[in-house]
Amino acid sequence: MGKNKNKRKAGMSGLARFVLDSFKTDNATASSSTEPIQGDSGPTPPPPKKQKLDESSSPLNLSEPVQDEPEPKAPAPQESSVVVNIVERPGGPRYDASGLVSHFEDASEVPEHLQKYFSQRYRLFSRYSEAPGCLLDDEGWFSVTPEKIANQIAERCRCDTILDGFCGVGGNAIAFAQTCNRVIALDVSPTRLALARHNAQIYGVADRIEFIQADYLTFIKTRALQANPRKIDIIFLSPPWGGPSYLSGSTDDQTAEGEHPPYHLSSILPIDGADLFQRSRAITPNIAYFLPRNTVLSEIAELAGEENVEVEEEWTGSKLKALTCYYGGLANGQGHLFDSP
Numbered sequence: 001m002g003k004n005k006n007k008r009k010a011g012m013s014g015l016a017r018f019v020l021d022s023f024k025t026d027n028a029t030a031s032s033s034t035e036p037i038q039g040d041s042g043p044t045p046p047p048p049k050k051q052k053l054d055e056s057s058s059p060l061n062l063s064e065p066v067q068d069e070p071e072p073k074a075p076a077p078q079e080s081s082v083v084v085n086i087v088e089r090p091g092g093p094r095y096d097a098s099g100l101v102s103h104f105e106d107a108s109e110v111p112e113h114l115q116k117y118f119s120q121r122y123r124l125f126s127r128y129s130e131a132p133g134c135l136l137d138d139e140g141w142f143s144v145t146p147e148k149i150a151n152q153i154a155e156r157c158r159c160d161t162i163l164d165g166f167c168g169v170g171g172n173a174i175a176f177a178q179t180c181n182r183v184i185a186l187d188v189s190p191t192r193l194a195l196a197r198h199n200a201q202i203y204g205v206a207d208r209i210e211f212i213q214a215d216y217l218t219f220i221k222t223r224a225l226q227a228n229p230r231k232i233d234i235i236f237l238s239p240p241w242g243g244p245s246y247l248s249g250s251t252d253d254q255t256a257e258g259e260h261p262p263y264h265l266s267s268i269l270p271i272d273g274a275d276l277f278q279r280s281r282a283i284t285p286n287i288a289y290f291l292p293r294n295t296v297l298s299e300i301a302e303l304a305g306e307e308n309v310e311v312e313e314e315w316t317g318s319k320l321k322a323l324t325c326y327y328g329g330l331a332n333g334q335g336h337l338f339d340s341p
């Protein structure tokens with residue numbers, strides 16, 4: 001499958017530089033938080049292990065062509081800049097984004113709408129309370145991938161270079177940094193990118209991740225213009241699903257009592273989820289797509305065309321949290337597709 005188990009140190013890559021330069025030329029908002037940090041030497045992560053989750057996989061087969069899609073939906077307003085402290089500590093300065101959002105340690109400090117997520121904080125980040133404390137903004141609280149699930153996905157995505165197109169506060173990027181040689185983590189929000197880097201530092205993996213403030217669609221479009229772009233083996237897509245109300249479904253479809261209405265890929269942001277997938281496939285056949293548990297399975301299958309897709313249910317305890325859909329060489333029995341153009 002062409003996967004590489006060795007790891008190497010990440011600096012800012014030619015690709016990152018190219019993209020940043022392109023952004024500068026276009027006067028678009030982009031910045032990188034990849035400047036080297038002295039003494040960024042947190043604990044070395046343990047060798048990756050397979051996480052045991054109550055999961056099941058079911059390959060789906062189909063052959064429907066994927067339709068062309070409408071124009072991108074309006075992008076969310078962008079924040080322009082973020083100030084982050086570089087804190088002097090024994091052993092060198094460390095990146096610390098503590099000023100950007102509150103780190104809660106007691107439920108009494110937590111706003112009502114975040115209480116449910118706060119009670120799961122150690123499932124989200126097992127090192128949540130390790131100084132200076134993991135940081136999440138509102139969107140991070142409701143959309144970060146719980147750590148065991150992130151580790152499970154990272155294990156399946158073991159490769160040389162992975163692109164996390166919507167890294168949020170870093171849950172998946174941190175896990176990928178423990179199984180992949182190089183992680184390119186994008187987010188359109190400078191705040192969330194700073195929080196991701198802060199959290200990655202707590203896990204001792206910040207120096208293995210290239211954090212790039214960029215809109216994913218612009219990033220891949222820019223990359224397509226490069227004469228000789230760096231190979232990206234896998235793209236991980238965990239886009240916004242439209243907020244915590246995604247479970248209410250995205251249409252007036254009828255459902256049986258007690259069931260959640262179906263979620264359609266057309267509700268994915270910033271563009272229709274089928275379009276997002278097809279644009280990503282222009283870069284690599286190997287896509288891991290993190291989707292709501294109530295996503296219409298036939299739509300997931302349709303994306304695969306003549307190939308198979310493997311759908312992994314992500315459980316924590318007795319609760320189904322989400323689906324990860326593995327396409328291309330990531331799907332069981334399709335390893336030969338991993339290095340295909």
Ligand code: MGP
Binds near residue numbers: 239240245290
């Ligand atoms: P959830 O259903 O909001 O939480 O999200 P929970 O605790 O299962 O809610 P309950 O009321 O059913 O108990 C379940 C998981 O989906 C979260 O842990 C996140 O990993 C993921 N998730 C949720 N949202 C709203 C998003 C999103 O917008 N984008 C992405 N990528 N993941 C999300």
